[in-house]
Amino acid sequence: MKTDKFSIIQGDCFELIKEVKTNSVDLILTDPPYNLAKHSTGNIKFDWREDVNNDIADWDKKDLEPSKIADEFVRVLKPDGNLFVFCSYNLIGKWYDALDHKFDATNFMVWHKTNPTPKFFKNGFLNSCEIILCCWNKKHKWNFTNQKEMHNFFESPICSGPERLKDPKHPTQKPLSLLKHIVKTASNEGDTVFDPFMGVASTGVAALKLNRKFVGIELEELYFNASKKRLSETSND
Numbered sequence: 585m586k587t588d589k590f591s592i593i594q595g596d597c598f599e600l601i602k603e604v605k606t607n608s609v610d611l612i613l614t615d616p617p618y619n620l621a622k623h624s625t626g627n628i629k630f631d632w633r634e635d636v637n638n639d640i641a642d643w644d645k646k647d648l649e650p651s652k653i654a655d656e657f658v659r660v661l662k663p664d665g666n667l668f669v670f671c672s673y674n675l676i677g678k679w680y681d682a683l684d685h686k687f688d689a690t691n692f693m694v695w696h697k698t699n700p701t702p703k704f705f706k707n708g709f710l711n712s713c714e715i716i717l718c719c720w721n722k723k724h725k726w727n728f729t730n731q732k733e734m735h736n737f738f739e740s741p742i743c744s745g746p747e748r749l750k751d752p753k754h755p756t757q758k759p760l761s762l763l764k765h766i767v768k769t770a771s772n773e774g775d776t777v778f779d780p781f782m783g784v785a786s787t788g789v790a791a792l793k794l795n796r797k798f799v800g801i802e803l804e805e806l807y808f809n810a811s812k813k814r815l816s817e818t819s820n821d
């Protein structure tokens with residue numbers, strides 16, 4: 585589906601990214617599978633509340649190989665573009681190895697969730713932080729206005745309330761407050777933001793709300809259709 589504000593395709597981004605034009609993207613902001621499902625000890629069932637989903641989803645079980653998409657990220661990104669990839673503790677090394685040597689600079693941001701899923705049995709840390717690896721070249725865009733904005737730490741609740749889609753429910757829908765903070769910091773109005781692991785297009789909604797254009801790819805038809813609806817509604821706001 586293509587409009588003047590967004591262009592999205594359904595399918596495997598490892599293949600479809602080859603159709604994205606060279607040097608056409610100002611910001612890659614993406615949230616690939618974390619491959620955490622295979623470390624799961626199973627969903628936790630309760631009589632008195634919704635089950636805790638530790639198993640994530642089937643798409644999380646397929647081994648993700650960052651080195652198989654890193655060159656394509658570099659190809660589609662403009663030389664002054666920025667790259668932000670959400671990653672988990674188990675994949676950060678692979679993402680770092682795949683990307684660091686391809687850019688002038690690498691750093692990371694931490695997203696601290698103020699309302700993480702509780703650990704009912706108090707048998708470990710809460711999963712209250714997520715890591716976002718960032719890479720850029722000299723001369724890249726950066727829109728900081730004050731020192732406070734420059735902390736590589738961002739605090740917000742997980743996505744809930746009216747923002748959280750009910751049908752379909754996406755297990756890892758990210759909050760717009762966090763995504764908008766990154767889009768605002770790392771791109772300009774009129775720029776193109778790309779998310780090859782789009783989910784239900786949260787990155788796209790953040791981009792459109794901030795007058796950027798959006799390109800997205802999503803494997804699952806259910807989420808792709810939800811993205812179409814969400815992006816169309818946001819375009820008409």
Ligand SMILES: C[S@@+](CC[C@H](N)C(=O)[O-])C[C@H]1O[C@@H](n2cnc3c(N)ncnc32)[C@H](O)[C@@H]1O
Nearest residue numbers: 596597615643756757758781783784786802803
């Ligand atoms: C962590 S979720 C992204 C959630 C997204 N940030 C949101 O807020 O909706 C990762 C998404 O990548 C999709 N995915 C997994 N493998 C893919 C592939 N090879 N190509 C495209 N999408 C893929 C999954 O279906 C899932 O929706």
